Amino acid sequence: MFKTKQVNIGHLSTLYHTSFILMGTDWLKKSGIEANWKLFASGPDIVKAFEKKEIDIGYIGLPPAIIGMDRGVPIVCIAGGHVEGTVLIAQDKYRTFPGTHNIKIVMRQFEGKVLGSPPKGSIHDVIINNIINENDLDIRVKNFPWTDFVLEALADGEIDAAVGTPSLAVAAARACGAKMIIPPHLLWPDNPSYGIVVRKDLIQHPDVILKFLELHEKASNFIRAYPTEAARLVSGLTGIVDEEFVFDAYRISPKYCASLSKEFVASTMAFVPVLRKLKYISKSIADTEIFEYGFIEKIHKEEPHYNLNQ
Numbered sequence: 001m002f003k004t005k006q007v008n009i010g011h012l013s014t015l016y017h018t019s020f021i022l023m024g025t026d027w028l029k030k031s032g033i034e035a036n037w038k039l040f041a042s043g044p045d046i047v048k049a050f051e052k053k054e055i056d057i058g059y060i061g062l063p064p065a066i067i068g069m070d071r072g073v074p075i076v077c078i079a080g081g082h083v084e085g086t087v088l089i090a091q092d093k094y095r096t097f098p099g100t101h102n103i104k105i106v107m108r109q110f111e112g113k114v115l116g117s118p119p120k121g122s123i124h125d126v127i128i129n130n131i132i133n134e135n136d137l138d139i140r141v142k143n144f145p146w147t148d149f150v151l152e153a154l155a156d157g158e159i160d161a162a163v164g165t166p167s168l169a170v171a172a173a174r175a176c177g178a179k180m181i182i183p184p185h186l187l188w189p190d191n192p193s194y195g196i197v198v199r200k201d202l203i204q205h206p207d208v209i210l211k212f213l214e215l216h217e218k219a220s221n222f223i224r225a226y227p228t229e230a231a232r233l234v235s236g237l238t239g240i241v242d243e244e245f246v247f248d249a250y251r252i253s254p255k256y257c258a259s260l261s262k263e264f265v266a267s268t269m270a271f272v273p274v275l276r277k278l279k280y281i282s283k284s285i286a287d288t289e290i291f292e293y294g295f296i297e298k299i300h301k302e303e304p305h306y307n308l309n310q
Helices: 018-023 027-031 043-051 062-070 103-110 123-134 147-156 166-176 200-204 206-225 227-238 243-252 262-277 294-299
Strands: 006-011 034-039 057-060 075-082 087-090 114-117 140-143 161-164 179-182 194-199
Touching: 006 018, 006 043, 018 034, 018 206, 018 227, 027 034, 027 206, 043 057, 043 062, 043 194, 057 062, 062 075, 062 123, 062 194, 062 262, 075 200, 075 206, 075 294, 087 166, 103 123, 103 179, 114 123, 114 147, 123 140, 123 161, 123 262, 147 161, 147 166, 161 166, 166 243, 194 200, 194 206, 200 206, 206 227, 206 294, 227 243
Parallel strands: 006 034, 006 057, 114 140, 114 161
Antiparallel strands: 057 194, 075 194, 087 161, 087 179
16 A cells, blocks of 8 residues: 555644645655645544545544544544643633633633634534533534634634634734634643544554654754745745744744643543533543554654643
8 A cells, every 4th residue: 555655634724734844845755755735624624534534644633533432433633732622712802811720710701602613523612601500601612614714703802812823813913913822732731733643554554654653753843943935935835824924923932842642631531521421422431442652662762842842
């Protein structure tokens, strides 16, 4: 299957994923990997693509990956990528409550309101529904298939607040003066906003996995150490957003690394009972079913970098 090392890679439009660095450089090609990049609207859509055997590697939040595993999709997470990639934003009339860590106090102002989210089963959807349920709040979540639709709904006043990526926060601030109400580290500490997930068939080709992870880590280091240069590369690649937009997205949540740190894993496992409570999965799943540690341990021998810039 991989005689010429052709790999189908599913990615999202999330600008701070290393996918954009790898698409904008010749690193993969020089390593002998011919990447066929496929853009998807959300993590759940990437899971469907895995199920149909359309992709071999995916950039995906861990909750939708776990939902797929529960359905029997033969995938496993082999590396991290970023943590704390979900923010709560709202129209400017809402309060930020600076200094408080009591999420219930902040969220009460949205009771009786409509809050927008990416699709059901996405990490953002899971986080906000857990907060609403835990605090017994009267807030309706409206799911959208694309993050762009969340932005349009917020700008049009169709929704009062939204959860999504730092990129959404930057776009909403520019489009309609929306502001960040709850920052990433308070919504769900160390949440696995994305990791590298592969179809289990690919494990039979360790050379492909190891080469890809080497470059994924290289790209993570590039974003963390040289955000201005990385933002310029990504802006030039997309042709849609300027360098400042990408840099601002990096700055909101600068926690990048390829390692499967103990915090990354523990936060992921904390999603399992929540997914069961929300009835998104039917049974508990062990960490050994979710993660394959062997590959990244060969690539990333030093301490995790997630909190290096803090």
